[in-house]
Structures are given as structure tokens and as C-alpha cells.
Amino acid sequence: MPYLSKLVAAAAVGVIALGGSASAQTKTLDTVKQRGSLSCGVNTGLAGFSQPDDKGAWTGLDVDYCKAIAAAVFGDPSKVKYVPTTAKERFTALQSGEVDVLIRNTTWTIARDSSLGLIFAGVNYYDGQGFMVKKSIGVKSAKELNGATVCVQTGTTTELNLADYFKANNMTYKPVVFEKLDETVQAYLAGRCDVYTTDQSGLYSIRVQQPKPDDHLVLPEIISKEPLGPSVRQGDDQWLTIVKWVHYALINAEEAGVTQANVAEMQNSTNPDIKRLLGKDGELGKGIGVSNDFVVNIVKAVGNYGEVFERNVGSGSRLKIDRGLNKLWSKGGIQYAPPLR
């Protein structure tokens, strides 16, 4: 009898606690500042985008974006906690609050902008889906792949585009679906499937890591649009604005010719555009919730967009991917940012 009454009391406490907890809207910027570091969702290991080196330090295009956001918010690019996520768990990690921002070569689609409760903050890499085969099977075009076996990762737009492409071209295929990137690549290398498919940047990244990269051929067809970009949770406009303008700051810095090397002396420039960009004029930074010299901090930390690209996936890296669509709009590409004024 005393036991029963204690049980009742415990249950009562439980209900009151649950009912009493009001769902307060926490601002991500406040949470990040309070924590003292940014929690950034990245890939488990994709060369050029986010990969830990043998000492455990993270490098890559997406990693540099994490550093840029941390530099904007804290002034210190090292205040980042990198959370590696697989394709399956990346959205749940962002939805649940485990990460503040997801910069993980994720394609921007309408389904992801709506039913997942996320919103994308720009495109940091314009990509497309392609195929990679072993040169020994003698295929030169994706149209010759009727009846092939294809290795693909689960829960990606890759899986859906693959089905659509083969159906549109009246070809059949057999998919072999894995959860982790390593397992997918291992199966392709072991010969379990003829073709490996993912975004072209991923294909180049995987190919360069093989002992004999020339044994593999990336087929010329690009079968889909894959605009990769950072995403945040819906309902927090201030945080979305900050992440968006970090990306635009990188592009504007490249347009204005501000690099990691010359940012110190550029601060003494008399050019009104550069003065506004670097915070010497106006209260633009404070307007979005960061310090006025946030662009200076970003460029000091990682450089401008061009430098970030070339260092991680372009001519300064092992991947040697051409900038292509990712050039500035004035140079023939489609990277365009609204002006900082």
C-alpha cells in the first residue's frame, strides 16, 4: 500500500513536469554563443569537402564554411565542433538540434525545404550527378549501361535520380544500396557492381583516393542538377540570415579582390565598396547579429570563395576539379551574391 501511493506520487510529478514545460523558441545564435562553439554537421569523410586527416584535424570545402561561420560569430575559426553524419542521419541530426548547421554536400530540393522542417542558405557548390565505371568494362557513355548493376548510397537524391534516368532512357538496372560511403565504394571496387554513382565532385574525390586512379573512368553525362549548400532549421530567421551572409561575404570578397594575404592592408583602402565590405563604414554586421568586421574575420580565417575552392577541390588540391559553374558570374560561372550595403 505505501508502495502504491509512492508510485502515484511519482506519476503525478511526471505529468506536471511534462505539462509544465512550455515550448520556448530558442534562438540558435544565443545557444551557440552560450555554448561558446558552433556545432557543425559534416560528412564522415569525403575528400575535398570534409575529411579528418591522420592527426584528426578536419579539412575541406564544407569544413571551411563551418570555420567561416565560427569566425563571423566568435572571431575565432577554431571554435567549431565537427559532427560527422551519414546520409541517413544528417537531417535528423539537424532537426533534433544536435547540430546548429548542416554543411554536408547536401542537395537543395523542394522536399527538403518543406516536409523536413529545414531551409537552405545558399549554394556553396553547383554540382551534378554522374557515373564512374572501371575502364576495363569498355563503356564510354551512360547510355550503354542497360542492365548494369549500380552501387548507390541510401537516402540520397542520387537513388531517386538514378531510377528516373534509367526509366526515362528505357534501360533497366539493378541497384545495390548501402548505408555508408566506405561500404558503397568497397563494393564497387570489389566488382559487386559495374557502376558507382554520386555527385561528380564525389566521383572525382573517390577516384583520386584509389591506388590506381587511371583504372576508373568518370562518364561524361551529368544526369541531374545538384546544388549543394548549407541548411538550418526553419523558424529562426536570424540564424538563417547569418549563415546566408557568411556565404555571400565569401563571394563578395572574391569579387572585390580581397584575399587572405591582402586583407590586412585592404583594411586601409579608400575604396567605398571595400570599406563597407570590411566594416570600416556602416553597421552592416551588427544589423544581422555579428560584429561589423565579420568579413575581415572570415577572410583571415579561410580566404575568399575562390581561395576556399582552389585549396580544397581545385588546382591546389589532389582533386583538380575545374571551377566550371562555380566561377563568379562575371567570369562565366553562376556564383552571384547580393551586395553588402
Added chain:
Amino acid sequence: MAVVTSDRGRRQAAATQANFLYRPEVRQAIYQVVLVVLLLALFYALVHNTAANLRKQNIASGFDFVARTAGFDVSQSLIDFNSSMTYGRAFLVGLLNTLLVAGLGIVVATVLGFVIGIARLSTNWLIARLATVYVEVIRNVPLLLQLFFWYFAVLKALPPPRQSLTLPGGGLLNVRGLYVPAPIFEPGFEIVAATILLGIVAAAAVYAWARRRQNLTGQQFPVLWTSLGLIVGMPLLTHLMLGSPMTFEYPELKGFNFQGGMVLQPEFLALLLGLSIYTASFIAEIVRAGIQGVSKGQKEAALAIGLTQGQSLRLVVIPQAMRIIIPPLTSQFLNLTKNSSLAVAIGYPDLVSVWSGTVLNQTGQAVEVILVTMCVFLAISLVTSAFMNWFNRRMALVER
């Protein structure tokens, strides 16, 4: 003289006078009702809280997504499936794949487990030691590593399709799978099928008759060979007489892969092998415990009345050992079913991989998908343990 009133009478008198609330039964009832109400309120609050949070974050909820087009394909399924079918059908595909591998795995693991368990108790030193090594090694290596071993280590050793290993009987073994000829049934095959059915019925009748005859007169009858003759021999004869109305379609290399024939994919084989061998090591120990739990006198008595070692094991020891074996065996069956969810690591499209993997990621509705997965596994486990409990009770009636 004092008036002697009975205890009950005194209590009854007290009860009618005491306050309603002071009666123990009433207090108990009130506490229980309050507890149930509070538990229901707790549950309601949880559900309401979750729904409100999902709505606040604009995450879609509800089960409407089940009727949407899937947009992806799966590498193997027991029913037809392509990318223009719904998520609901994808769920069925995953469920059937899980049931297939779990069912076959349970059968293979039990057979293997019994063999290894009995082998461990063998008087032959080598066999006993081999069984011990098997159990100790397999039990102590994590299942995921074993699955990786079977899939990647064994898979990499197989040749590519252009250089397949030919097996006797027209089968082919290569890195894409085990290809076997598929039977094609021509019009005259119904008669052969009918003969097989007749053979099975006849064999059952012979078995029942032979048992009755043995109970009455003690004479034994070669039931096994007779049944074999009836079920296999008679239809074979009919098949040949009718001019072989069943041919085989052999797999042929066309382009990238083999067309024709039936294929067992390496993912399925690796998962089946890995799960069965792993669970068999646990079942072997359970069987050994069961056999050692039967008192030694039983075996000695069986030998004394003239049964051979094999007969004493089969007819006397194991039926009694089953009462000790069945409850832990149920746990191992449930473990095997749940361990089949590791299939996603080696690319086998089971329920967790298709439903809680691809569908969850494409729709983003984690709460509904995981809830359904949990309920499905709970249902499978409850059905398995219900069946095993019934089987256990049946076994218990055998003893006097």
C-alpha cells in the same frame, strides 16, 4: 458472562460505522484509478508534446506519405516492385525480405546449433575439440564484423561475371551471386504436381499405419525409404513417361549480367551465413546445457535396454532435454530476427534498410517511421515467442 462476538461480526460492525474512505478495499481502488488516470495523462502529454513540437518546426507528420510514389528501386524482393510504386509497397518489400532471412536463418541456425552442440559432447576427441573452437571463436567476435568478413572478404575472393566458377548441375558462382537454373513448367506438368501431392498424402498414411503397427506388434517398417519412393520416385517416373514437361532455363551472360535462371544475391547469402553461424554457436551451448541437464541414469538405462548411442540420444535424451532447451532457444530466435537489421551494412534490402533507411530519409518523418518499425519487430517477436511457448507446453505433456 461476556458476550462473545466473532471477529467477522466485529469487523462488519466496525465497517458500517467507519468512514467510507477508511476501508482498505476502497483506498486501494482509488489509488489504482488515480494511477491509471495519471499514466494515461502522461502518455497523452507525451504524444501531444511531440505533435506540437513537430508542427512548430514545420516537420511533416501523419501517415499520408505511405501512398506517395517511392522513386527508388530495390535490388531484390519477393514481390514485384519498381520506382513508380508507393512507400507502402516498399514497406512490404522490406518486411518480406526480413521475414525471409529471419525464417531461413532460424532453420539453418537451429540445425547447425544442434549438430555442433551434440558434437561438443562426442567421445571423439577431434570432433569435440573442433566444436569447442567453433563455439568459442564465433561467440566472441561481434556479429557486424562477421558479416563484413562474409561479405567483403569472401565476396572479394569470387571471380567477376566473365570468369564465373561453373558448378555441377549448371549453376554459376561469381561476385554477383549464385546463379542456378530456373525450372520452366510446361503444360503437362500438372499431372506430375498431382503425383507429388498424392505421394505426400500416401507417405503420411504409410507413416501413421507403420506407427500403429509398431505399437501393436512391435515390428518396424522402413518408412523413410517408402516415403522417398512415393514422394520422389513416383513423380519422377510420371515425369519421364510424359516426356519431361519441365525444363530448366540456364543463366547466360548477356551484356553486364546474367539473364535467365534464378539468382541468390551475395548480400542475402552473406547475411544468411553470418546470422546462422553466429546464432548457431549460441544454440550449440544451449543444446549442450540441455543434454547435460538430463540425468545420466536415463542414458545408461537406454543403453541397458539395447538402444544404440544414436537411438538413445534421439529417443530418450533429447526429448527430455527439450524442456531445458526451448526457453533460451526462443531468446536466440528473437535475437536472430533483430540482428537481421544489420543487413543495411552489407546492402541487403531488409525492413530497416528500406523503411527506416531510405523512406525515412526521403520523407524526413522519423517519428512515424521508427514507431512503425518498432511495432513490426515487436509483433514478429511476440508471434515467435507465442509459438515457442505453445511448443514448450506441448513438450511438457510428454513427461508423466
